[in-house]
Structure formats: structure tokens, C-alpha cells
Amino acid sequence: MISTDDVKKLAALARIKLTLEEETSLAGDMENILGYVQQLQDVSAEQHAVAADANAARNVLRPDEAPHERGAYSEDLLAAAPARQGQHVKVKKIL
Amino acid sequence: MKSDLAHLTIAKARELLDRGDVSAVELAEAYLDRIAKENPKLNAYLEVYDDVREQAKAADQLLAAGKKAALTGIPISIKDNILLKGKIASAASKMLANYTASYDATVIDRLKKQGAVFLGRTNMDEFAMGGSTENSALGPTKNPHDISRVPGGSSGGAAASVAADLAVAALGSDTGGSIRQPASFCGVVGLKPTYGAVSRSGLMAMASSLDQIGPLAKTVADAEILFNAIAGRDPKDATTIDRPVAPAVANKKLVVGVPRDFLEKGVDPDVLKNFETSLAALKSAGVEIRDVTLPNLKYSLAVYYVVMPAEVSSNLARFDGMRYGLHKDAPTLLEEYLATRREGFGAESRRRIMLGTYVLSTGYYDAYYGKATAVRELLKSDFAAVFAQGVDCILTPTSPTPAFKIGEKSADPLAMYLADIFTVSANLVTLPAISVPSGFAKRDGAQLPLGIQFTAPYAREDILFTIGKLFEQANNA
Numbered sequence: 001m002i003s004t005d006d007v008k009k010l011a012a013l014a015r016i017k018l019t020l021e022e023e024t025s026l027a028g029d030m031e032n033i034l035g036y037v038q039q040l041q042d043v044s045a046e047q048h049a050v051a052a053d054a055n056a057a058r059n060v061l062r063p064d065e066a067p068h069e070r071g072a073y074s075e076d077l078l079a080a081a082p083a084r085q086g087q088h089v090k091v092k093k094i095l
Numbered sequence: 096m097k098s099d100l101a102h103l104t105i106a107k108a109r110e111l112l113d114r115g116d117v118s119a120v121e122l123a124e125a126y127l128d129r130i131a132k133e134n135p136k137l138n139a140y141l142e143v144y145d146d147v148r149e150q151a152k153a154a155d156q157l158l159a160a161g162k163k164a165a166l167t168g169i170p171i172s173i174k175d176n177i178l179l180k181g182k183i184a185s186a187a188s189k190m191l192a193n194y195t196a197s198y199d200a201t202v203i204d205r206l207k208k209q210g211a212v213f214l215g216r217t218n219m220d221e222f223a224m225g226g227s228t229e230n231s232a233l234g235p236t237k238n239p240h241d242i243s244r245v246p247g248g249s250s251g252g253a254a255a256s257v258a259a260d261l262a263v264a265a266l267g268s269d270t271g272g273s274i275r276q277p278a279s280f281c282g283v284v285g286l287k288p289t290y291g292a293v294s295r296s297g298l299m300a301m302a303s304s305l306d307q308i309g310p311l312a313k314t315v316a317d318a319e320i321l322f323n324a325i326a327g328r329d330p331k332d333a334t335t336i337d338r339p340v341a342p343a344v345a346n347k348k349l350v351v352g353v354p355r356d357f358l359e360k361g362v363d364p365d366v367l368k369n370f371e372t373s374l375a376a377l378k379s380a381g382v383e384i385r386d387v388t389l390p391n392l393k394y395s396l397a398v399y400y401v402v403m404p405a406e407v408s409s410n411l412a413r414f415d416g417m418r419y420g421l422h423k424d425a426p427t428l429l430e431e432y433l434a435t436r437r438e439g440f441g442a443e444s445r446r447r448i449m450l451g452t453y454v455l456s457t458g459y460y461d462a463y464y465g466k467a468t469a470v471r472e473l474l475k476s477d478f479a480a481v482f483a484q485g486v487d488c489i490l491t492p493t494s495p496t497p498a499f500k501i502g503e504k505s506a507d508p509l510a511m512y513l514a515d516i517f518t519v520s521a522n523l524v525t526l527p528a529i530s531v532p533s534g535f536a537k538r539d540g541a542q543l544p545l546g547i548q549f550t551a552p553y554a555r556e557d558i559l560f561t562i563g564k565l566f567e568q569a570n571n572a
Contacts, residue, residue: 007449014408014452015415015429016445017437029446030453032509037397037463045469059333076197082422091417092428 002030100125101260105169105317108263112158112168119158119168123151123212126170130214130261138236139246139255141175143215144182154210164209165320171206172262174253175216176223177308178297179203186299187231188221190439191420200297201332202266202308202325209324214262217252221441222411223273223301225249226514229505230443237501238280241541244498247277253311254281258544264312264321268298270305271399272493272518275530278311279493279546282532284563285311286318287518289554290525291336293322294329302406305399305522315531315563322556339554349562351377351549352387352486361516363496365536369545370492373533373570377490380569382562387486389477392520394470399519400512401454401467407444408451414439446508475524478550487558488551491517493530497543521550529559531566 004023007030011018018026074087083090100122103111111117127147134140144150147170154168173179176186178196180203185191199207206213220230228236228251236251238244239259246255250267254277257265267274269287278285286309293308300306310321329335353374358367374384416422416435423434440448454463481489495516504511521528530546537543547566551558 002453006453010449010452010456013456014448015412015432015436016440016448017433018445022442022445026446026449029508030450033400033450033512034453034463036509036512037401037467040394040397040401040466040470041462043391043394043466043470043473045466045473060328060335061333062330073197077418080194080197080419082416082419089418092431094428 002027002034101129103263104313105166105263105320106314108169109165113163119151119154119212120148122168123147123170123214126214126262133259133261136237136242137239137255137259137261138234139217139252139259139261140172140215141185141187141218141233141252142183144213147212147214150212154212157210164324166206166324167210168212169263170212170214171321172214172217172253172256172265173203174250174265174267175219176268176299177203177266179213179216182216184216184299186222187219187233188439188441188444189232189421190414192232194420196297198297201294201329203297205325211324217250217256217265219252220249221444222299222407223249223268223270224407224443224447226272226276226511227499227501227504228252229501230441232441235501238498238543240282240543241498241538243500244541244543245280245501247280247494247498249273249277250285250311251277254278254283254285257281257283257311257313264310264317266308266321266325267311268301268306268308269522270301271403271522272515274309274311275518275528275546275548276494276514278530279532279548280498280544282544282546283311283313284315284318284532285309285530286322286556286559287521287528288322288326288556289336289527290522291334292326292338292527292554292556294325294327294332294335296329296331300410302403303410304406305403307522315529315560315567318529318563319556319560336554348381348383349487349558349565350383350385350485351562352385352481352489354389354392354489354491355386356388357392358491361495361513362492363536365497366492366495366545369534369536370547373547373566374490376569376572377566380565382565385486387481387484387489389474389481389489391470391473391477395474395520395523396512396516398467398470398474398523399515400450401463402471402523404447404451405455405464406451407447408449408455411440411444411448443508471523474520478524478526482552488549488562491548493517493546493548497536497538497545517548526553527551527556527559529563531563533566533570
């Protein structure tokens with residue numbers, strides 16, 4: 001059972017503000033969807049005994065060398081920030 | 096002459112351009128004219144770029160200088176979650192309504208080098224989440240075959256742009272069927288490449304273990320041309336792979352596997368009937384059809400609806416109103432996060448973020464995410480086992496139904512999710528899959544396109560192109 005209290009807690013974790021109405025309808029939606037995925041519990045899959053897969057996706061990292069010129073992209077990226085101060089993105093104080 | 100120009104394949108347009116029968120500027124203008132006329136009705140494009148003629152002029156210069164490539168001067172559309180430097184890329188979200196891309200996606204960079212002409216950005220479900228484009232913050236796209244129906248999604252604008260001749264071909268993205276399902280609903284070809292075949296640098300991340308960029312086109316040959324132009328290793332995406340040199344499949348009887356037990360329920364009778372007709376066409380073209388079993392295939396949708404929201408909730412955490420996109424002012428930092436994300440995300444994005452947060456939270460992680468990941472591995476083994484028996488590719492319908500009515504499923508998220516039943520598995524098991532038009536189903540006097548989906552072994556797009564072309568010929572014969 002997903003209660004509206006659960007939804008409130010999750011919304012706080014996800015940094016999303018919901019209305020009371022949305023909390024109720026989301027509780028119902030999540031209940032339905034989680035009910036559907038519940039069928040996974042029927043499968044006996046050993047979580048840690050996964051067969052080695054030759055085609056397993058893996059990261060192919062480039063050598064850590066030849067960095068781009070310092071600041072080459074700074075202006076383009078900072079231009080997208082809602083607020084900036086010099087070469088910094090400006091945000092409200094955290095503490 | 097001009098109106099004929101807007102019904103071209105890449106191959107045909109290439110011929111005309113190379114012979115000098117038409118210039119890239121003339122070609123681009125023919126498409127701009129059609130877009131001006133048809134787009135208000137369809138809402139396939141969110142924006143037509145203001146420099147299309149300049150791009151076409153540059154392509155003409157390349158052609159004049161004898162520097163042509165496969166896509167030089169070919170007008171294509173771009174899904175709104177792929178970055179083109181200096182242009183807005185909004186993912187059809189209020190969160191990014193005014194976001195201007197800071198750099199080119201690798202696929203854009205590769206197409207720019209070939210002199211392709213980008214017509215504009217196409218509509219989609221917000222952040223690529225949905226199967227109908229109804230989740231767009233900018234209103235749904237209409238299916239060109241019946242404007243009371245959805246074009247599918249999330250690359251619905253892309254599919255409609257190709258189906259309605261508002262582009263020669265399109266780039267979309269596919270996380271659980273978002274290229275193939277709209278391709279099937281709109282009667283065009285759609286390819287979800289092998290995981291890692293195409294760079295995602297500059298694609299807005301939805302679910303990173305599933306996302307791929309791929310082509311939508313009028314023919315399998317066109318999809319192959321566009322795929323070849325964008326595929327290959329990219330230092331900016333560590334998951335990309337080298338294009339393997341494929342062993343030749345010519346001169347061999349192709350074997351197509353059909354997971355019959357998976358087609359038993361929930362599939363529209365017209366779709367099933369068309370599927371049987373398609374099998375008969377393949378048989379008559381000399382293909383062997385074999386029943387196969389993928390015991391865990393029935394769990395793929397459940398796996399998907401755990402893994403995908405988990406990754407979505409992580410990826411969409413970056414939209415906090417600080418570095419780019421929407422920012423709402425509030426007294427404290429936390430309130431700014433809450434207000435920005437409240438205002439920026441639509442209902443479906445919120446729903447998936449919440450689901451993902453739930454399945455990843457303490458106490459539920461093992462039961463949901465851990466379990467789903469384990470079943471995902473079983474599913475991979477199922478596919479590997481079938482291919483090991485000499486089956487070249489697996490065939491199912493692309494979607495269990497033809498295009499549904501706008502509004503028909505929007506109140507029931509789970510019903511909408513069930514439409515992904517045949518497409519999510521390819522993403523989960525990293526394999527390439529293609530949807531090819533297979534006929535029509537009649538609904539309310541309209542002929543609605545249907546599609547069938549071939550899934551091939553890892554990095555074997557070549558098999559999809561071979562069998563896809565064979566099917567096109569057999570089905571049109």
C-alpha cells in the first residue's frame with residue numbers, strides 16, 4: 001500500500017512540491033504500477049549469480065590526457081546559468 | 096516540380112542532387128513550403144530553424160566543390176532532446192523552454208560535417224517519457240493518417256514529420272520503443288541501434304542504460320544510410336563501441352524466430368492477422384520461420400518499469416534551476432529547488448521521478464531494483480540462447496495495437512505503459528531492433544499503419560537491414 005504520507009516523503013526526497021490532490025492521485029497510480037511490477041517476485045533469479053556476458057555493456061574510457069584548453073567552454077556554459085557572478089554560477093547560500 | 100520534391104527518399108534525393116536536377120536550396124524550400132502548410136494541423140515541429148536556406152546554400156557549395164557525402168543537402172528533422180549549438184532544445188518541457196544548446200551533440204556534429212540540412216526540432220513526450228506525445232508541454236502531435244489519433248511516442252513529432260513528408264528522414268531517441276512504436280503508428284521505418292552503436296553525447300539523458308539515438312526514415316535503405324552516418328566510437332560517450340566488421344549474411348537462408356507464446360494475449364486481432372500475413376510474405380521470400388521460446392520475455396515490461404524510472408529519477412535530478420533551464424526565485428535554496436521542479440516538470444515526469452525514488456529507496460531497493468536487474472540478466476541469456484540455435488533475428492509486432500485516439504489512455508498511466516510490451520526488451524538486452532511498415536488496420540474509415548519488429552544479435556544491424564529490405568520487397572510484391 002502506498003499512502004499519501006509515503007508520497008509526501010518521496011516528494012521531499014525527490015525535491016518536488018505536490019498539491020494534496022496530486023498526492024492522492026499519485027498514490028493511486030504508484031499503487032497500480034507497483035502492483036504490476038510485483039510479478040517480478042515470481043522469478044527466482046539469483047541477484048548476485050549473474051552469468052558473465054561477453055557483450056556486457058562496459059565503459060571504454062579515453063586516456064586521461066590532452067585536456068581541452070582551460071576555459072574553452074566556460075563562457076558558453078555559464079551563459080546558460082540563470083544567475084552568475086564572474087566565472088561562477090550564483091546560488092543562494094546553503095547554510 | 097516543386098511539390099514532387101517533398102516525397103523523396105534519401106536515396107532518390109541523393110540522385111537528384113548529384114545529377115544537379117535540383118539544388119539543396121530548392122529541396123529545402125520544397126520542405127519548408129510543405130511544413131508551412133501542414134505543420135499547423137499536425138504540430139510535428141516545435142520550431143523550424145531560421146537558417147535552413149543558409150545551411151542548404153552551404154550544402155550546395157560542398158556539392159559544387161565535389162565534396163559530397165551521403166547526407167549532403169538532405170533535409171532532416173531533429174528530435175527536441177538532441178543538442179544543436181545555438182538552437183533551443185527543450186525536450187518539450189517547460190523546464191527547458193528557453194534553453195539554448197551550448198554545444199553540438201556528436202550525431203549533429205557528424206551530420207554537419209556531411210552537410211546535412213536541419214529543418215527544425217520535432218515534438219515529443221516531455222523528456223522522452225511517453226508513448227503518444229500527449230506528455231509534451233506544447234500540445235500533442237497528430238497522426239498524419241488520422242488527426243484524431245496519436246502518432247505514438249516519444250519520437251511522435253519525428254515519425255509524423257517523415258510520414259507527412261515534412262522531412263526526408265529524422266533523428267529520434269529510443270529508451271523503451273520511442274523510435275519504433277511511433278514509426279509503426281505512422282507507417283515509417285524506425286531503428287533502435289545496439290546500445291553503444293551511436294554516441295549519446297548531446298542527447299538529454301533519460302535512462303542511461305537504455306537510451307539510444309536512431310533514425311526514422313521512409314525505407315530500410317534510408318535508415319541504413321542515416322545510421323551509417325551517425326554510428327561509431329566517440330570519446331565523448333564512454334559507452335560507445337567500434338563498428339564491428341560484420342560477417343556476410345548473403346547466400347544463407349535467413350532464420351526468423353517467433354516467440355508465439357508471447358503473442359497470445361492482449362494483442363489486437365488486426366495486428367495478429369497482419370503479423371501472420373507478414374510471416375507468410377517472409378516465407379515466400381525464402382525465409383525460414385521457427386518458433387522460439389524466451390521464457391522471461393513476459394517479465395520485460397515489469398523490469399523496464401523498475402529500471403527506467405530508477406534511472407530517470409537520477410538523471411532528472413540535474414534539473415534544479417541552478418545551472419541552466421527554468422529558475423524560480425524563492426527565499427531559500429531548498430524552496431527554489433521545490434518551486435523550479437514543481438513548475439518545470441509535467442505530470443508524467445513527476446510520476447516517473449517519484450516511482451524511481453521509491454524503487455531506489457532504503458528497504459525497497461533489493462526487492463525492486465535489485466530484482467529487476469537480476470531478471471534483466473536472465474532476459475539477456477534468453478536472447479543469447481535463441482541466437483545460439485542459429486536464429487538470425489526475432490520477430491514480433493512492434494505494438495499490440497494500431498494508433499489510439501488522443502486522450503484515450505492519458506488518464507491511465509499503466510494502460511499507456513502496456514503499449515510498450517514488445518519494444519522494451521531490445522533496450523533492456525542492448526540489442527538492435529527495427530520497425531518496418533507491414534500494412535494497415537481499418538478504424539473509423541481511416542487506414543492506420545501497422546509495423547513489425549525484428550530484433551538482431553548484438554551489433555548486427557546488418558541483419559536488420561538485410562531482412563528489412565527483403566520484407567519490404569516481399570510485402571509490396
